[in-house]
Amino acid sequence: MAEKITGAEAMMRALEKEGVNTLFGYPGGAIMPTYDALYDHKKTLNHILVRHEQGAVHAAQGYARVSGKVGCAIVTSGPGATNTVTGIADAMADSTPVVVICGQVGVSMLGTDAFQEVDVVGITSPASKWSYQIRRASDVAWAVSRAFYIARSGRPGPVVLDFTKNAQTELIDYKPAKINFIRSYDPTPALNKDSIKTAAKLINNSVKPFALLGQGVELGNANQEVKALLEKAQIPFASTLLGLSDIPSDHPLNMGMLGMHGNLGPNVMTNQCDLLIAIGMRFDDRVTGNLDTYAKQAKIIHFDIDPSEFNKNVKIDVAILGDCKESIPAVTELVDATKHDSWIAGFKPYAEKEYNKVIDKATHPENGPLLMGEVVQKISEATNNEAILVTDVGQNQMFACRYFKYSKPRSVVTSGGIGTMGFGLPAAIGATFGAPDRTVCVFCGDGGLQMTLQEFGTIMEQHAPVKIILLNNNFLGNVRQWQSMFFRRRYSFTPMLNPDYAMIAKAYNIATRTVIEREELNDAITEMLNTDGPFLLQCAIMEEDNVLPMTPPGANVDEMLLEI
Amino acid sequence: MENKLYTFIIYSENVPGILSQITAVYTRRQVNIESLNVCASSTPGAHKYTITAYCDEPMAKMLTAQIEKRIDVLQANYFTDDEIFINETSLLKISTPIMLQNKNVCKIVRIHNAHIVEVNPIYATIEKTGITNDILELYNELNSTGCVLQFVRSGRIAITKDFTEHLDEYLAEREKQRKDI
Numbered sequence: 090m091a092e093k094i095t096g097a098e099a100m101m102r103a104l105e106k107e108g109v110n111t112l113f114g115y116p117g118g119a120i121m122p123t124y125d126a127l128y129d130h131k132k133t134l135n136h137i138l139v140r141h142e143q144g145a146v147h148a149a150q151g152y153a154r155v156s157g158k159v160g161c162a163i164v165t166s167g168p169g170a171t172n173t174v175t176g177i178a179d180a181m182a183d184s185t186p187v188v189v190i191c192g193q194v195g196v197s198m199l200g201t202d203a204f205q206e207v208d209v210v211g212i213t214s215p216a217s218k219w220s221y222q223i224r225r226a227s228d229v230a231w232a233v234s235r236a237f238y239i240a241r242s243g244r245p246g247p248v249v250l251d252f253t254k255n256a257q258t259e260l261i262d263y264k265p266a267k268i269n270f271i272r273s274y275d276p277t278p279a280l281n282k283d284s285i286k287t288a289a290k291l292i293n294n295s296v297k298p299f300a301l302l303g304q305g306v307e308l309g310n311a312n313q314e315v316k317a318l319l320e321k322a323q324i325p326f327a328s329t330l331l332g333l334s335d336i337p338s339d340h341p342l343n344m345g346m347l348g349m350h351g352n353l354g355p356n357v358m359t360n361q362c363d364l365l366i367a368i369g370m371r372f373d374d375r376v377t378g379n380l381d382t383y384a385k386q387a388k389i390i391h392f393d394i395d396p397s398e399f400n401k402n403v404k405i406d407v408a409i410l411g412d413c414k415e416s417i418p419a420v421t422e423l424v425d426a427t428k429h430d431s432w433i434a435g436f437k438p439y440a441e442k443e444y445n446k447v448i449d450k451a452t453h454p455e456n457g458p459l460l461m462g463e464v465v466q467k468i469s470e471a472t473n474n475e476a477i478l479v480t481d482v483g484q485n486q487m488f489a490c491r492y493f494k495y496s497k498p499r500s501v502v503t504s505g506g507i508g509t510m511g512f513g514l515p516a517a518i519g520a521t522f523g524a525p526d527r528t529v530c531v532f533c534g535d536g537g538l539q540m541t542l543q544e545f546g547t548i549m550e551q552h553a554p555v556k557i558i559l560l561n562n563n564f565l566g567n568v569r570q571w572q573s574m575f576f577r578r579r580y581s582f583t584p585m586l587n588p589d590y591a592m593i594a595k596a597y598n599i600a601t602r603t604v605i606e607r608e609e610l611n612d613a614i615t616e617m618l619n620t621d622g623p624f625l626l627q628c629a630i631m632e633e634d635n636v637l638p639m640t641p642p643g644a645n646v647d648e649m650l651l652e653i
Numbered sequence: 654m655e656n657k658l659y660t661f662i663i664y665s666e667n668v669p670g671i672l673s674q675i676t677a678v679y680t681r682r683q684v685n686i687e688s689l690n691v692c693a694s695s696t697p698g699a700h701k702y703t704i705t706a707y708c709d710e711p712m713a714k715m716l717t718a719q720i721e722k723r724i725d726v727l728q729a730n731y732f733t734d735d736e737i738f739i740n741e742t743s744l745l746k747i748s749t750p751i752m753l754q755n756k757n758v759c760k761i762v763r764i765h766n767a768h769i770v771e772v773n774p775i776y777a778t779i780e781k782t783g784i785t786n787d788i789l790e791l792y793n794e795l796n797s798t799g800c801v802l803q804f805v806r807s808g809r810i811a812i813t814k815d816f817t818e819h820l821d822e823y824l825a826e827r828e829k830q831r832k833d834i
């Protein structure tokens with residue numbers, strides 16, 4: 090007879106079967122049997138003890154985004170579980186495959202307001218791809234396999250497993266499970282040949298085609314396929330915040346970044362092209378601005394694996410449902426090799442205008458305090474544009490994404506959909522585990538860094554080689570910018586008294602340097618990159634700088650402000 | 654765009670928690686559910702939800718797409734009244750003494766093709782099925798006689814006018830795909 094094992098032990102085996110080797114977590118009462126089982130699996134399941142459960146999910150997200158694997162977090166019930174909600178919602182908005190395992194009270198106590206009982210499935214269900222309560226040990230293998238299948242397939246997303254205590258301790262005969270089919274869920278819809286033909290025809294007839302690339306390209310591992318299509322038909326493109334590393338920054342067809350603080354050319358040309366080809370992006374309001382005037386002159390083809398994205402925000406002409414790794418080559422085959430030289434040349438004056446009015450000033454100031462743009466650009470160059478960029482949220486994020494350069498896929502980890510301050514530091518920790526061979530640079534503001542500052546403890550303990558660049562402007566800068574633009578400079582609670590970050594870094598045994606003078610910057614960057622292990626580079630940034638250009642909220646996409 | 658009463662027919666696996674996932678899709682988009690009926694469907698293992706709500710067509714599309722996105726939902730579709738057969742049922746409890754006094758009461762019941770389910774010296778229970786308007790007409794007429802003690806109306810149920818059940822076709826197709834894996 091097979092040996093009996095506990096549900097907790099079954100969880101360990103099921104995770105191993107899914108190829109998990111890294112877990113980010115934090116123990117507590119209701120998950121203790123599982124942590125006890127983990128003690129015997131330390132060799133195969135590397136558990137990283139974070140300092141707050143929000144950090145566990147963000148770390149799992151960072152891990153997933155750079156590795157392409159499913160990230161995994163494990164926490165206790167009640168407050169442990171509620172602390173993960175921000176990360177779950179973030180992963181949902183940004184389509185990041187993570188599995189979050191929460192402890193839960195035993196089934197006999199459910200609904201009695203037992204100690205540390207919270208309705209986790211109720212809370213997380215609207216913000217996750219799937220949320221399931223494991224009530225019996227015999228469900229573990231099935232639930233874990235289903236969780237990983239759902240998290241990674243189709244449009245990826247977060248899955249929550251609410252693991253009751255009795256299910257952790259019950260003894261069962263363990264039978265591994267492999268879920269690769271759910272009849273109510275079709276993550277690989279078959280391609281519609283007609284829409285492929287229609288799309289190819291539209292592309293062949295287009296004189297001014299323009300492609301918008303989102304994270305879907307990377308999630309579908311279709312970087313090469315998309316590049317081949319764009320090169321064959323010579324289609325200029327721009328990327329969303331999350332799609333910035335789909336195709337290298339220096340590709341001649343790459344016109345830059347879309348969005349409120351994106352590049353001028355792509356935003357203006359969105360309203361001049363005759364064909365918009367959206368690939369794995371979702372027409373977020375930060376990308377479209379005013380929908381009533383957005384790309385009205387153009388036909389729109391939308392490639393996506395999630396049918397609910399079609400016609401959600403922008404009315405489209407052709408929907409191509411499916412995995413872009415399949416759909417794009419099918420279109421490429423039918424597309425004529427052509428040139429659009431004069432159309433492509435049309436982007437140039439806008440790039441020049443933006444360079445002269447914005448970029449040059451932001452990256453080559455001659456005097457005055459340090460600027461975020463110059464710091465970002467210098468660091469990107471110093472890493473040969475090969476590092477992974479992680480950002481927090483705010484001005485630091487916009488400057489970092491604008492001025493960093495990307496040469497490899499899976500090189501940008503930022504909280505796009507819900508803009509979670511505090512995301513950066515733990516996500517960067519996760520990224521060092523997901524891509525141990527790459528340099529990981531995280532840019533934070535003084536506000537956001539303090540939201541998950543406790544993860545310095547994790548960095549210290551793991552000696553995680555995170556290069557932390559603190560762009561310190563003594564303000565909640567992004568909000569201050571909006572106050573200056575839209576609230577008559579009434580700086581309501583955005584100036585911030587800061588602690589001595591160098592002392593904090595030292596307390597955690599993290600090497601650190603503070604740069605105030607421009608002359609020191611290069612040397613400090615070299616020191617940071619040459620230091621083995623973590624480093625905090627604090628830069629004293631001009632206090633009231635603004636991110637430009639900017640499409641004010643609700644304005645037309647082609648009405649970007651170059652100065653304010 | 655014009656707001657209309659749409660009937661949403663949704664099928665899901667019979668697992669706990671789906672109803673709240675479905676209703677959350679409506680609430681989040683500020684659409685009020687007018688009526689809701691949940692029951693096992695004619696397809697074994699599948700639950701059927703019949704929901705009515707006022708919205709415009711793009712919203713109806715968005716709601717069905719978002720509902721279908723939930724992992725354990727099998728299918729979601731929306732219909733206008735001319736695309737489906739619809740029915741509701743209602744129960745009225747009326748006062749027996751008033752019914753005996755006022756001949757009109759029995760007449761109203763008969764004209765409206767309602768059934769008397771139970772009569773005792775205190776009250777009578779009447780059942781009426783039909784579309785919302787029929788039921789409300791009956792209620793209003795009876796109510797004007799002052800005989801109505803209680804009134805309850807069910808949610809709408811509906812069946813499509815197509816020859817076959819969409820769901821069964823979908824499931825057959827999926828089962829074929831299962832074999833290919």
Ligand SMILES: Cc1ncc(C[n+]2csc(CCOP(=O)(O)OP(=O)(O)O)c2C)c(N)n1
Nearest residue numbers: 483484485510534535536537564565566567
């Ligand atoms: C958790 C959370 N709270 C509040 C906000 C709103 N918010 C967006 S940017 C920002 C200011 C960020 O300030 P800081 O971290 O110093 O970065 P900076 O903009 O100065 O670079 C705030 C408060 C948010 N995005 N996330």
